[in-house]
Amino acid sequence: QKEVEQDPGPLSVPEGAIVSLNCTYSNSAFQYFMWYRQYSRKGPELLMYTYSSGNKEDGRFTAQVDKSSKYISLFIRDSQPSDSATYLCAMSSTSGTYKYIFGTGTRLKVLA
Amino acid sequence: GAGVSQSPSNKVTEKGKDVELRCDPISGHTALYWYRQSLGQGLEFLIYFQGNSAPDKSGLPSDRFSAERTGGSVSTLTIQRTQQEDSAVYLCASSLVGASSYEQYFGPGTRLTVT
DSSP: OOSEEOOOOOEEEETTOOEEEEEEESOTTOOEEEEEEEOTTSOOEEEEEEESSEEEEETTEEEEEETTTTEEEEEESSOOGGGOEEEEEEEESSTTOOOOEEOOOEEEEEEO | OOOOEEEOSEEEEOTTOOEEEEEEOOTTOOEEEEEEEOTTSOEEEEEEEETTSOOBOTTOOSTTEEEEESTTSOEEEEEOSOOGGGOEEEEEEEESSSTTOOOOEEOOOEEEEEO
């Protein structure tokens, strides 16, 4: 079993839909969580960074962490065709580390 | 300002040949990372450079892989005697500070195909 599991998709939604992207993990020591967006033929770019449990909101994006279920989510409201990309989750057990464990990514397609 | 650049963007090589992949980090970024992204796999950490400290090579999959960083800036990842399982996208990232910075800036990657 991988430490971080992520459904590869593709996930296709109509423009304007609310999108839910998820990762599950097995290591209860993880407490730093990140979401990256990766467009085709580009490097990942950091979208959200959260620590421990709870929600964090940034514009149309909300990151949610449920440590009791070992489950993290990224919600995208009012999705746009420009949101079409692969979304990667990453996590670590300590701050000050560069060795994040990445999910395989979920491919999202937002249809106009 | 300019982001992280990598060259070449694509590389096709024959099995057994050596390849060199180049990374130019963002100016002023002291930390530099190499990752490998294979189909169906998450990003796999390869190596980390921070300033003049000894690099963390713990992620290199075999002794066919090596990397250097000259003058604290440009880095080269070398794969000797390439194998088909080396086919992947190799991503470079840099950050202002190493271990205490979670915000890494990634380059577009080099897509390596070993035939």
